[in-house]
Amino acid sequence: MMFERIVILTGAGISAESGVDTFRDRNGLWSKIDYRDVATPEGFAANPVLVHDFYNMRRRRIAELEPNDAHRALARLEREFSGEVLLVTQNIDDLHERAGSTNLIHMHGEHLSALCAACGVRVAWQGDMSVETPCPSCGAVGHMRPDVVWFGEMPYQMERIYTALRAADLFMSIGTSGNVYPAAQFVQEAGRSGAHTIELNLEPSDTFDDFDEAIHGPASRVVPSYVD
Numbered sequence: 001m002m003f004e005r006i007v008i009l010t011g012a013g014i015s016a017e018s019g020v021d022t023f024r025d026r027n028g029l030w031s032k033i034d035y036r037d038v039a040t041p042e043g044f045a046a047n048p049v050l051v052h053d054f055y056n057m058r059r060r061r062i063a064e065l066e067p068n069d070a071h072r073a074l075a076r077l078e079r080e081f082s083g084e085v086l087l088v089t090q091n092i093d094d095l096h097e098r099a100g101s102t103n104l105i106h107m108h109g110e111h112l113s114a115l116c117a118a119c120g121v122r123v124a125w126q127g128d129m130s131v132e133t134p135c136p137s138c139g140a141v142g143h144m145r146p147d148v149v150w151f152g153e154m155p156y157q158m159e160r161i162y163t164a165l166r167a168a169d170l171f172m173s174i175g176t177s178g179n180v181y182p183a184a185q186f187v188q189e190a191g192r193s194g195a196h197t198i199e200l201n202l203e204p205s206d207t208f209d210d211f212d213e214a215i216h217g218p219a220s221r222v223v224p225s226y227v228d
């Protein structure tokens, strides 16, 4: 099949073989900590220290990790493909960028970015954050938070994503359980507009039935083999 416009959705599974924790696997993050405590605005309001600790720990861990063959295969695809490739990741890690992808949307935010809840500014962020961290823009104290999208919040760049999904002729979903909306609906949106849809995941996801085709196995094997 010849394709011209590809949209790729990635989730935690693509980074699992690099050492990043997934969320809903047996030993995933949500088996160790209640998502309501660390991934909702209400959790942050109730216990910001816990939430900062959770993200500081993950920010430090991700800095030690490297992209794997699946990240590299997608960067290669973007570089060598004659049409358009848009990569939409739910991941907050920067492993796609470090592998070389450039046309990339972090729909659930980024671990290397901070958001000031007082003035709305988003700033690049490297080190730990705490309730005492002042906002570098407005100076307010106690309002800095990780620039990530929690449950109940609107993911980033939805208009651009839906426009690309409607124009796509191939939609690939890689390493995501299909549990979280609106990302879980992207396959239907792309399929309705005529795209061929394929799932590449360790196991059938919750939205497996919505795809035209599926290849199951570890991302570092199935992604390079499909893309190259």
Ligand code: BJW
Pocket: 010, 011, 012, 013, 014, 016, 017, 022, 023, 024, 025, 028, 039, 090, 091, 092, 108, 148, 149, 150, 151, 152, 153, 154, 155, 158, 174, 175, 176, 177, 178, 179, 180, 181, 182, 200, 201, 202, 203, 205, 217, 218, 219, 220
């Ligand atoms: C491998 C592998 C290997 C392992 N190789 N594969 C109905 C409609 C619309 C919304 C809702 C709805 N019902 C409920 C909602 C609201 C809610 C929601 O979805 N709740 C569900 C629990 C039901 N959604 C929201 O609140 C979202 N906002 C929203 O909907 O706004 C309104 C809106 C409406 C309509 C249009 C637009 C907007 C916001 C969701 C925010 C999610 N935030 C988190 C945290 C981000 C920051 C952080 O990282 O801490 O995002 S939660 C977490 O889940 C994180 C992930 O990005 C996200 C998805 O997880 P992912 O990536 O799929 O990971 P896992 O662990 O679930 O799956 C890993 C997969 O990989 C597994 O299948 C493995 O098998 C596989 N795997 N190893 C290949 N080696």
